Amino acid sequence: MNNSTIQQYNYHQWANDRTFNHLSELPDEIYDNEIESVFSSISEVITHLYQVDAMWLSVMSGDAFEETMAKLKEIKRRSANKGLEQIQKLYAELSERYQPFLNDVADLDADISVNHPQYGTLETTVSELVQHVVNHGTYHRGNITAMLRQQGHSGVQTDFVFYLYEIA
Template sequence: MTNQTLKLYEYHVWANRRVFEHLHQLPEEVWSQQTTSVFPSVGALMSHIYAMDGMWLSVMQEAPFDEARALLMRLLEETKEVTLDELQERFERTAEDYRNFLASLDSNQAIAVAHPQYGSVQTPISELVQHVVNHGTYHRGNLTAMLRQCGHPGVPTDYMFYLYTV
C-alpha cells in the first residue's frame, strides 16, 4: 500500500484517539446523554463509526455484500451498550486489523465492490480507505455539534493538526 494511503489511515486513527482522549475528560454521562442530532447519543455515533470501519474492512477483504451487511448489524448490536473504554479498545483492535491488512497489499490493488441497489464498481483499495477516512471525518464533525449541544467543546481533529504531530 502506498505511504500516502497508510498516512491517511493513520490520520483517521489519530483523530479517533483524540476524540476518545477528549471524551475521557468530559463528565461520564455525556457518553449516553440523549441529543437531538443525527445520532441519539455520542456513544451511538461512535458505535456507528466503529461498525462502519469494521464493515468496510470486510468489504476490502472481498466479503460478499450480505456478509459485510451482517457484520455491520452485529457490530452495531454488540456496541449498543458498551462503555467508552470498551469501545475505545474495539477501535484500537480494528486499527491494528487495518494496519495488518493494508501492509499486505500491492499499492494499486483493486477490487470489485458490489451493492444490490447501486451495482458494482472496480476501485483501488486506497480509494476505499479514503472513503473510510472521509466517513469518520464527517461524523467527527457531527460529534462536535452534539458535544456543543450538551454544553461541552469539541476537539480539533483536522488533518492539518495531525500533520503537526507527525
C-alpha cells in the same frame, strides 16, 4: 504500497484516539445524553463509526456482500450498548486489523470490484475506500463536536493539519 493511503488511515486512527481521549476527560453522562441532533447521543455516533469502519474492512478484504452483512450483524451485536472504554477497546482491536491489512495489500491502487445488490458493481481501489472511511470519520467527528457544544463543552482539534504538525 501507497504511503498516502496508510498516512490517511493513520490520521483517521489519530483523530479517533484524540476524540476518545477528549470524551474520557468529560463528565460520563455526556457520552449517553440524549439530545436533538443527527444522532440522539454521542454514543450512537461512536458506535456507528465503529460499525461502518469494521464493515468497510470486510469489503476491502474482498468479502462478498452476504458475508459482509453477516459480519456486520455480529459487529452490531458486539458493539451495542457499549460504554466509552469498551468501544474504544473495540476500535483499538479494529485498528490492529486495519494496519496489517493495509501493509499487506500489494497495490492499494489496484482495481477491485465491490458488488452491492441495490447499487450494482463499483470498480474502485482500496485507497479510494480508505479515503471514504477517513472522510466518513471526519464528517461524524464534526457531528460529535457539534453535539459537545450543544451540551456546553468544546470539541477537540482533529484537523489533518494538526496530525501533520504532531508527526513532523
